[in-house]
Amino acid sequence: MTTERRLSVLALPGLSPDSLGNYLASLGLLRVLSRKWPSTRIAWRDEVLQVVGGPSTLDELLDELVRIAGTQGDSDFNKREWTQYDKAWSNAQKKSTKAKSGAPLALWQAEAHETQLQFFAAHAVPHVRVSFNPLLGxxxxxxxxxxxxxxxxxxxxxxxxxxxxGRGKKISEAGAGGSEGPDERRSALQAFLLGRPITWLLEKLAAGSWFSEATKLYNSGQAPAREGQISPWAMVLACEGLALLAGGASRRLGARARAVGAFPFMTQPVAPEAAGEAGRILGEIWTPLWTRPMSLAETNTLFSRGRAELRGRSALTPAAFATAIRRRGVDAGVSEFRRFTLGRTTSANTFEPHLETCFSLDSGSDTRSAAGSRVLARMTSLIEQRGFPRDRKAGQRWRFVGLRGPIEAALLDVAANPDRSEGAIALLDAVATALDRIDRNRGFREGRVRWEPLPLDWLPSLFADEQPGVEARLALSLVSAFPAALPFAAFRFGVEWGRERNGKYEYDWTTKPTCFEHSKVAPARWVWGPGELARVIGAVLSRKLFEEARLDGTNTTRPQARAPFAARLADLNQWFAGDLDEALLARWLSRFALFDWSTIPQKVRAFMQGEVRPSRVDGELALLGLMQPLVDQRSLIVRSIPRKDVFAEETGARTTEAAHSLVTLIRSGNLDAATRLAGSRYAMAGARLASFDAAFGTHDPDRFVAALLFTISDRDRAVLFERWLRPRRRPPGGIIHA
Structure with a gap:
């Protein structure tokens, strides 16, 4: 019969993972305790470090650490049990710096004693040059x-x-009959581990780069500044943990790729969002936390493999690292990452850690989270590509561009909070703004930036399980109705996606975009720009008709028109009345242009279906019911007309040229001529319109033309159109339309 073995558990709330120094001290504590208790494991539960399978009581732990501290005074170096931190590589490092080569340091590494290499590998990696761990300067x-x-x-x-x-010493001597008083080291260690107030603190331990409380404090006390103070136990245990951060040389694939130093869970700094932030962050460290107790051997394995990959390449930037852990997850029991930035302080030569955010990892694999990981991967590919404009350091100054920073900051926010709709919207806005700047800068277009449209499965994340507002509904009805071979993004951004031959791009109705490219020369179809939104949307409609006519000449079959997200008649009434936020509508159009509308999942369709309420029909809405079927190429099904589709292909009544003429007449304000043209086209289709002895007009022709792109449901189209049919009496009674 197997005997059940119970492991001791010690909770140490003083080593909070919110402090980078405390995290290093937690790793150092594991290394120290494992020497006497090899079965020692650590984990984090509810933000508290748990020591499992080691000392049975806190007193045992304290006694062991105090004993180890006493060995440092032994004259025999071999009996000192702290890992000795003496920077024996300093002279070789100076030679490497002077020679601008990693060879002298590599030679020292080859000849050094094994005990000296534990700390050295965490500090520097010699290759062609020398790469230093940002955490250690x-x-x-x-x-x-x-x-x-x-x-x-x-x-x-x-x-x-x-x-x-003082007084405490006298009392202890009197009460113990002259025996030694309590060891202050032990009481200070206990207070440090349990998170209690510490009275024994030291200054100038050079720990400010890991412990914020050890940095100099200004405007504190009588002097302009005072030195920060920490417990010596904190510094010693943190240094013990450094040995787990050993790095190595890493090389990306490619003929021109250079070797770089790779340290566990270290990344390059996040891109700046403002010019004053350029160069302020030296690097980042993503500290892993785990809830399953792990031994020193397991922790060593985790840190030795402590890198992330995205599409087969090492994740060297915060965006790539966040995307990798969201897209591929982790396989070492890690439940959370804490992201710390190493930012410069008042001195350009020193830095201080700052906890930015926490990344909780779940094992969920639902559709929305999978779509979110694909979004992160595609946005990361956008900003990581070679041609994407980025900030560069020229000499001692930075050339700030400002395109990558807002995207990367928003991307990290989405990765940390996948269910926060505000973060998802901010990411789309940052991307749209960056693409606009690329479109309007000839130098940026030279990079031929490429990006993949986003999966529609992620679209519901923008609304946090709430129904879209009127601006979002109108934008959805417009963007989703564009054909897959001629997406709205082709007019919103200056992009190409077809086959390039001899500097020209070839398109037909079968060419569906899988990746957009900002070509060196802006295409003529890119008509989006500043100005009144109604006029800009009208320009999009005119250019869309021209492009459709060009594709019709390629002898390929035009796909059937669609309206997956129809606008409500009440929404159109608000558009005609100007009773909505046009700036917000323009932003929604830009956001939706970033998605892939070639296929629309049924789950997305179901989510966007809301309650439809009856709406009044005024003159402009009735005119829309007459004009829109001649423009949008969708079927028009009216019960009183025997033909299944009023504009069946054999009638020849609806053509792109006629639609273009109709739009031109409306934009010029000649509604009477536009109505006569529409009547002649309906007559060709066998639908006779009623005669009206009245003049037609609209208060804003540009707004009416723009409304032609806001698709409505088939039922609403039929109801609006039937108002224009000529009535005739049915023999048994009642009215029908001819």
Whole structure:
């Protein structure tokens, strides 16, 4: 019979993972305890570090650490049990810096003792040059902060075994009959691990790059500034944890790829959003947390494999790292990542950690989360490609472009909070703004930026399970109705997607875009620009008719027109009355232009279907019912007309040329001529219109032309059109339309 084994569990709330220094101290504590208790494991539950399978009581843990601290005073270096941090590679590093080569440091690494390599690998990686871990500055110092010197000061103080001073000492001596008082090291360690107030703190331990409380505080106290203070235990344990951050040389595939130093869970800094932020962030570290207790061997394996890949390439940027963990997940039991940025302080040579956000990882694989991961991957591919404009450092100054920063910041927000609709909208707005700047800059267009349209499965994430507003509904009705071979994005952005031959792009009705490219020369169909929204949408309609006529000449079959998201008549009434936010409508049009509308999933259709309420029909709405069927190429089915489709192909009544003439007449304000043209076309189709002894007009022709692109349902089209049919009496009684 197998005997059940119970493992001891110690909760240490003082080592909160919200502090980078405390996280390093947690790793250091695991390394130290595993020497005496090899079965020691750690995990995080409810933001609290749990030590599992190690010392059975907190007293055992405290006694062991105090004992180890005392060994530092031994004259025999072999008996000192802290991992010695002496920067033995300093001279070789200086030679490498002077020679601008990694060879001297690599030679030192080949000859160094094994115990010296534990810390060295966490500081630098020699290759053609030398790559330094951003967390440790330039090989162990950040400006005047010498981490090894701070470590030595801390271990020397802990080895001295100080006693309480003043009244407390006298009381202990009197009560114990002259025996030694309590060790202050032990009480300070207990307070540090349990998160209690600490009275024994030291200054100038060079720990400000990991512990924010160790940095100099300004406007605090009588002096202009005072030195930060931390427990020496914090510095020593944090340095013990550095050994797990060993790096290595990494190389991307490619003839011109250079070797770089890769350190566990370290990435390049996030792109700046403003000119003043350029160069302020030195790097980022994504600290993994896990809820399943892991031993030192498992933790070593996790950190030795601590890299992320996206499409077979190492994730070197925050956007790529976030996308990788969302798209591919993790296979080492990690439940969460804490993202810390290493930002410069008042000195350009020092830095301080700042917790930016938490990335909780779930095992869900529903459609929306899968679509969200694809969105992140495509947006990351956009900003990671070679031709995408980026900020560059020229000499000592930065050339700030400002395209990547807003996109990357919004992308990280979406990755951290996938269910937050505001973040998803901000990401689309940032992308649309960047693409607009690329379109309007000749130098940016030289890069031929490419991007894939986004999956429609992600569309409901923009509304947080709420129904879209009137502006979003109108934008949906417009964008979704464009044919797959001629998407709205072709008019909203200056993009190409067809086959390129001899500098020209070839299109037909079978060419469906899988990837858009901002060509060196802006295409003529790109008509979107500043100005009144109604006039811009009208220009899109005119150009759309021209492009459709050109595609009709390619001897390929035009696909059937569609209206997957029909606008409500009440929405159109608001458009005609100007009773909506046109700036918001323009933003929704830009957002929806980024999606792939070639196929529309049924789940998305069902989500967008809302309650339809009756609406009044005025003159402009009735005119729309007459004109729109001649423009949008959709079937017009009226019960009183025997033919299944009023504009069946054999009638020849509806042509692109006639639609273009109709739009031109309306834009010029000649509604009477447009009505006569429409009547002649309906007569060709066998539908006779009623005669009206009245003049037709609209208060804003551009707004009416734009409304022709807002598709309505088949039922509403039929109801509006029937108002124009000539009535005739049926023999048994009643009225029918001829």
């Amino acid at each position: 330039s090989g162990g110092n950040a400006g005047r902060r010498d981490f090894a010197a701070g470590w030595k000061q801390a271990v020397d103080v802990l080895a001295a075994a100080p006693k309480p001073k």
